[in-house]
Amino acid sequence: MTIQELYAKIGGDYDQAVRVMKKDKLIDKYVRKLTASNVGEMLAQAGETMDGTKLFESAHAMKGVCSNLGLVALANAADEITEEFRPGNARKLSDEQVREKLQAVIQRYEDTTRCIREYEAQG
């Protein structure tokens, strides 16, 4: 699997990643780091307690990291949670809807990191 194929598989925008990191080598280096990142774990923990502040912070962190890596699908999904819990914003979703969306984001995150690990395993 090439880096471009990885991006296609995980719903990433490879061109966006190139705009940020310029070289394949660096995209390769940083995308691998996502598996060691705690952004998914933080979001999952925040979802368990439905703590609005933590949900905002962890979703914001995931959005920021993913947008720099060009993982736009994941970044957009995290953005929905970010805006739902941004201080000062009125809530639009019920807790149930939030849980569903969270489940989807976390699932996408896990799928993404699994694919990255497979890519890593290829050497």
Next chain:
Amino acid sequence: MIKSKQLKKPQLVLIVDDQEINRDVLGMILEDYYEIIYASNGREALDLIQQHRNRLSVVLLDLIMPVMDGFQVLEHVRNDEFLNSIPIIVLTAERSAELKALQMGAADFITKPFDMHEVILARVGRIIELSEGRQLISAAEHDQLTMLYSRNFFFEYANRIHRYHPNWHMDAVVVNIEQFHSVNALNGREFGDKVLRIIGDEIRAFLSETEGITSRFEADRFDIYCLHQDNYQALLDRLQKRVSALSKTANIRLRMGVAPWREDVEPELLFDRACAACSMIRGNYKTHLMVYDEEMRLREILNQRLLNDLRRAVDEKELTVYYQPKYDIQCDPPKLSSAEALIRWQHPELGMVSPGTFIPLFEGNGQISAVDNYVWNEAARQIAEWRDKIGVTLPVSVNLSRVDVFDPSLEERLDALVRQYGLDHKLLKLEVTESAYTDNAEQMIELINRLRNCGFEIEMDDFGSGYSSLNMLSCMPIDVLKMDMTFVRNIGHSEKDFRLVEVVLDIAKYLKVPVVAEGVETRQQLEMLKEAGCELVQGFYFSRPLPPGEFERLIIREKEIERENEA
């Protein structure tokens, strides 16, 4: 040539983001241009900002972070006077956060994702440039040793106070350290710096109790522009107390000049006056505080006017040369032997201005050479006129001032002058004060030798008022000693003074030169001097200095008496 860019330290950038990937990506963009350090939350960031506050060029700060967020960092830095000059660029994707951060003091923002490298580099570079420019201005604003205002900024702020707050009655105060170079020389530069810092601190403490600003410029001059105080002794005492407490052995004295507020006087002039008052007590170990008053103001105005009027006085012939006769008293009756040329100034509005007023003034600013030149020309012309008109060639002595010694064309000019009037060099005698000899002995001796080789005769003026050593006297090339009038004044009723006169006459005998006694006013003085062997006298006993016409009549009269006696 070393370019200023090469002198710059590598600029240090702090990247603060809780996500390692974000930190790394941003670091990757900047690492070729800057030295980078990282923090993963606000608390770590503040520690690093404190640690590197003197080197940090910019902070790139994420806003949403655990432990301490970016807004808290912004608030902390903004309220810290030592940190608030470090620019902060916030990293954000939200418009509302951008605005809030800018309102809280952020310098700029960079949006996520970091996909426009050129924009990021340009923004970071621009903010660093602006900040360094501000720091340079800030460094120029303050004296780095005391952190008081530097001169230009001080006067800018003083002028603003004067302009915008005309109801504030601000005085100008200048503080100086007596012989500061000696304080440094004896105790070391470090100690001297400590003294300056202590004075700066104490002035700041004084100003915290009133309204005002202060500055240090030149090595040891402090300027204070503060609300009018009735008595500045208290301020001088508290400054002196702090300085004296620094060392039991170093004797450091401060002096202070004050120019009280005047509605029509701008700060710079007010400080000139305070400085003049302060200079007036330089070296005076009894008076340490001087307030500029009306009398000083009038004297300054008069001095300035005289300085301005000198050129016109020369052109309009307001300066007149008077002549005072010198008599040979070893013959009977005493015989007119020569004269001294003395300048007088008939000012059209001020009347007769005393030479005691204007000569020290012109000596102080170097214009005395113009006066001397005028006198030399007039005297030479007059000698020639008397020679041609009444057939008498009378030697006249003129003064050489200290500044004339440094004129490389002096010898040439004097030589040309006597030649112009067809005079023997010996007819224009040159008087040099004893103190001028002792101030620049080597240079003076060399000059005098050259003048004597030309044929001029040299009289040492005011002998006894200076500090010539006997050894030095024997090396001095002179033709006549003029005994200072203070010796003569009391010889009638002080045996001690008369003995001193005898000593001077002995010295002259040893040097094989005649003596002129100045200031002879009485018959008794004349008799005593004659008895002691003094050859020549000058003074009111024979005549006060006379204008040329009167002096001419005196010459004619004296010559008639001579002829009658011969007959």
